[in-house]
Amino acid sequence: MIRKGLLIAVLSVMSCAFPSPGWSQEYKLGIQAFKGADTAMKEWKATADYLTAKLGKTFTVVPCTDNELMEGVKQGKIDFFYANPAIFAEMNKQYGAQVLVTMVKATRTQPTEYLSGTIFTRKESPVKTLADFRGKEFMTRAKSSFAGWMVAKRHFLDKGIDPEKEFKAIKEAKSVEHVVYAVLNGAVEGGAIMAGTLEEMAAAGKVKMADFRVIDQAADNFPFVHTTQLYPEFCIAAGANTPPALKADVAQVLQAVAPTDPAAVNAKLNGWKKPLDYMPVVECLTIVKYGAFARN
Numbered sequence: 001m002i003r004k005g006l007l008i009a010v011l012s013v014m015s016c017a018f019p020s021p022g023w024s025q026e027y028k029l030g031i032q033a034f035k036g037a038d039t040a041m042k043e044w045k046a047t048a049d050y051l052t053a054k055l056g057k058t059f060t061v062v063p064c065t066d067n068e069l070m071e072g073v074k075q076g077k078i079d080f081f082y083a084n085p086a087i088f089a090e091m092n093k094q095y096g097a098q099v100l101v102t103m104v105k106a107t108r109t110q111p112t113e114y115l116s117g118t119i120f121t122r123k124e125s126p127v128k129t130l131a132d133f134r135g136k137e138f139m140t141r142a143k144s145s146f147a148g149w150m151v152a153k154r155h156f157l158d159k160g161i162d163p164e165k166e167f168k169a170i171k172e173a174k175s176v177e178h179v180v181y182a183v184l185n186g187a188v189e190g191g192a193i194m195a196g197t198l199e200e201m202a203a204a205g206k207v208k209m210a211d212f213r214v215i216d217q218a219a220d221n222f223p224f225v226h227t228t229q230l231y232p233e234f235c236i237a238a239g240a241n242t243p244p245a246l247k248a249d250v251a252q253v254l255q256a257v258a259p260t261d262p263a264a265v266n267a268k269l270n271g272w273k274k275p276l277d278y279m280p281v282v283e284c285l286t287i288v289k290y291g292a293f294a295r296n
Contacts, residue, residue: 026058027051027246029236030069030081037063044082046262047254054253057246066144073097076241080250085115085281086146088237090291092278096240100251101272103233106259107196108203109223111270113233116195116226117151119215122184130159130216136189138163139171139179145194146281148176151228152192154284155216177201184211195226231284232276 029048033040040063048059059080064072066087072078074095083091091097104113121127127136133156140149156163163170171188173179179191180201201207214225222230236254238247254272257263264271285293 027079030062030078032083033063043267046266050263079242084146089281097237099237099275101254102276104270106270107223114230117228118195119227121190134166137169139188139191141176147194155228195224
């Protein structure tokens with residue numbers, strides 16, 4: 001009887017020490033690591049830990065390049081992913097990915113769930129209108145950047161200007177800050193950047209807002225100076241093969257993230273909300289003929 005009692009006690013301890021079957025499944029949270037893999041881990045591990053604690057299932061961060069992320073979702077190796085609107089729209093079209101939540105970005109003034117692009121030049125430049133860029137050298141971080149180029153290209157096209165044909169050159173830079181400095185130093189006549197970049201650099205003492213002119217500046221309540229229309233922010237989405245019940249659970253717990261939670265603080269966001277309509281992104285990608293949308 002004593003031995004039997006000891007055996008029961010040991011088995012009881014073991015059942016508490018080892019994870020239940022629900023914990024044995026590991027879910028991959030792919031991160032579009034445009035700031036680098038190390039930064040992606042620092043910013044998003046707290047989100048994976050938050051999901052793990054709330055849902056009783058193991059979530060791990062997987063930093064990815066754009067191509068790695070798309071391939072991982074295609075093959076079903078990535079269950080959930082954080083990406084810009086263009087990446088999500090393409091994976092939705094090609095692989096049936098589903099948006100779960102839209103990011104609410106933390107800013108110095110008011111949180112926002114939208115992004116925009118800024119077309120700008122230096123203050124003393126003769127460029128006053130979009131048309132004045134014809135025949136000039138222009139710069140963006142990358143032509144594959146949604147907020148840094150595609151939204152600006154769409155804006156030019158909507159105004160009857162084809163930058164690919166009418167600009168002297170469209171150069172790409174190592175970083176968005178390189179774009180700002182190139183414009184400031186007169187290396188190029190103008191540039192396109194994600195709205196908020198100038199304010200962020202000015203707050204860090206790297207540039208002065210007064211040294212630049214925003215071309216075709218929009219007038220609205222968006223917290224950053226900008227040119228283009230507003231588009232929904234980055235999102236977290238799920239692959240087509242991710243269990244529907246788990247998708248719903250992840251969406252629900254992410255919407256409960258508080259601005260002071262490490263999951264929000266580390267990722268530099270205010271929280272998450274129910275997904276916005278991403279059709280404006282699809283319209284933009286179709287107009288600029290990007291990726292899978294170039295075949296429409």
